[in-house]
Amino acid sequence: MGKFHRILEPGLNLLWPIVDKIKYVQSLKEIAIDVPKQSAITSDNVTLSIDGVLYLRIIDPYLASYGVEDPEFAITQLAQTTMRSELGRISLDKVFRERESLNVSIVHSINKASEAWGITCLRYEIRDIKLPNRVHEAMQMQVEAERKKRAAILESEGVRAADINVAEGKRQARILGSEAEKQEQINKASGEAQAMLAVAEARARGLKLVAGALSLPESNNAASLMVAEQYVSAFNKLARTNNTLILPANAGDVSNLVAQAMSIYSTVTAHNKQVPHGEPIIPEIMSEDPMYKLSLNEKSTTFAGQPVPIEDESLAEYYSDDEERQKALQAQKEKKQQIALEKET
Structure with missing residues (x-):
């Protein structure tokens, strides 16, 4: 009758007509x-x-x-x-x-x-x-500015990274180039040194063979032939370029020049046999005319165990005729005798 009585639980419930009435229905969901x-x-x-x-x-x-x-x-x-x-x-x-x-x-x-x-x-x-619209527009501008800022930062970082990569690449390229150039110079110097050593060894073997061949009795003819060939070859080279030269009067007389060279060779060989092993050979052949002075260079090397003058530096001049050659030979003999007397005393 208008007063709360009880709560009906889920399930079967009994109500008294007129007395009980359902006032509220609440869902527990x-x-x-x-x-x-x-x-x-x-x-x-x-x-x-x-x-x-x-x-x-x-x-x-x-x-x-x-x-x-x-x-x-x-x-x-x-x-x-x-x-x-x-x-x-x-x-x-x-x-x-x-x-x-x-x-x-x-x-x-x-x-x-x-x-x-x-x-x-x-x-x-x-x-x-x-x-509000104005606030929304301001926020949109702020968002756009922030995104532009991030884009600029990312772009600058990309440019920076690219510049660093390019600089690093150039640095590595320069380092590799310098190392390659260094190795190239080392290899080139090593090759030149080996080439010079090979040439020197070949020349030494050739000089030993020449020295052995010249010690034979029949070596005079071979030496004469070699001197003549070198003489003709020298004139052949001179004819290829424009040069101003002073030549002997009988430059075309090959036999005379060969005879002079062989005479000098015989004198040096005879003197080489008289000089003890290990002493330098410094002979001088002088004529009365100072214009015709023949001297051997003090520089020398060793062939077959004996010191002899270097071939390309030994002769200063050639004599132009037989009379001058005879004077030179006479002066050579006198010089040899003087050297022998000095050794005896």
């Missing part, structure tokens, strides 16, 4: 309620329009029926006021960055207030946030 769009002001004085969805459940049917007149309307109004209160504590930037923490704060505030209604708020989700 989870309920989703749309929170209408409303305006809110952030801590940095930006007005925005925001709405959301509230998920709740009735845990106490008695309190939900007798603790509040309209639980759905009450919880919706509580969600709106709580949302405005929480938004007023944070700035606009944090609204977007900390949306999850904002939802948790709203749920916590609603549960504290709705505890007397027998309702628990499970979660709250912000669905849409609408900004």
